[in-house]
Amino acid sequence: MAKKRIPIEEVQPGMTLAEPISDRTGRVIVAAGMKLSPVVISRLGKWNVASVTVEVEETSVHAPVGGGEAAGAADGAAPSTSESAEISERMIRLEHVFARAGENPVMVALHELARKHLAAWTGRLGRK
Numbered sequence: 001m002a003k004k005r006i007p008i009e010e011v012q013p014g015m016t017l018a019e020p021i022s023d024r025t026g027r028v029i030v031a032a033g034m035k036l037s038p039v040v041i042s043r044l045g046k047w048n049v050a051s052v053t054v055e056v057e058e059t060s061v062h063a064p065v066g067g068g069e070a071a072g073a074a075d076g077a078a079p080s081t082s083e084s085a086e087i088s089e090r091m092i093r094l095e096h097v098f099a100r101a102g103e104n105p106v107m108v109a110l111h112e113l114a115r116k117h118l119a120a121w122t123g124r125l126g127r128k
Contacts, residue, residue: 001055008045011052013038019053027111029095030088031119040088090118 003018014035021030021044029047030040036052044052098111 002058003053004056005051005053007051008049011036011041016055017052018055021049030091034088037088043092094118
């Protein structure tokens with residue numbers, strides 16, 4: 001897959017992030033590999049995210065004729081659209097819950113642990 005940076009106004013539901021989106025402190029608020037849902041796209045706009053880097057299909061002489069709609073679908077390599085939307089929502093909720101954690105070392109550690117747990121859970125979805 002190739003990457004392409006596009007303005008938030010051009011982002012469509014179902015697009016997959018090629019790079020994570022971080023807040024001002026460097027915390028990841030939407031992970032790379034997530035399929036963007038309408039809710040997530042709307043929130044990114046509210047958070048003044050100007051552009052995102054998404055995955056785009058590479059044109060290849062080996063690409064299937066007719067668009068290959070089912071290409072990669074049978075290998076179980078990626079979560080479904082509904083699972084991706086759920087993952088994105090959980091990540092957004094996680095960041096919202098810990099938004100006021102500040103520099104409290106216990107809360108920072110708990111936040112990081114929750115992020116790692118969610119990332120591990122996300123990885124398991126793609127390997128069903």
